[in-house]
Amino acid sequence: xNLFKPENEFKVGxxxxxxxxxxxxxxxxxxxxxxxxxxxxxxxxDNPRDLKMPQKALSNGxxxxxxxxxxEKIAKEGWEQYLxxxxxxxxSM
Ligand SMILES: [Zn+2]
Numbered sequence: 203x204n205l206f207k208p209e210n211e212f213k214v215g216x217x218x219x220x221x222x223x224x225x226x227x228x229x230x231x232x233x234x235x236x237x238x239x240x241x242x243x244x245x246x247x248d249n250p251r252d253l254k255m256p257q258k259a260l261s262n263g264x265x266x267x268x269x270x271x272x273x274e275k276i277a278k279e280g281w282e283q284y285l286x287x288x289x290x291x292x293x294s295m
Contacts, residue, residue: 214284215253219245229271250284
């Protein structure tokens with residue numbers, strides 16, 4: 203079982219638009235709705251299903267108040283399956 207470190211960001215993918223930043227799950231502090239946002243170019247997706255599709259990104263003019271969502275909320279949305287867990291380097295069996 204992998205314990206998720208809360209200080210980690212909720213990475214879900216590598217941005218297909220700028221190819222320079224991670225896509226992370228953020229929460230709009232105003233509405234509590236979850237989004238996926240690129241750390242670099244700030245492109246936003248409203249569903250992690252569409253992560254790899256640049257054409258599905260919302261216009262980056264949308265007005266979000268970024269916040270870090272609680273893990274429980276991500277789990278409740280069913281988005282935890284998209285999270286990237288970084289365990290490869292630690293497995294020295
Ligand atoms: Zn990007």
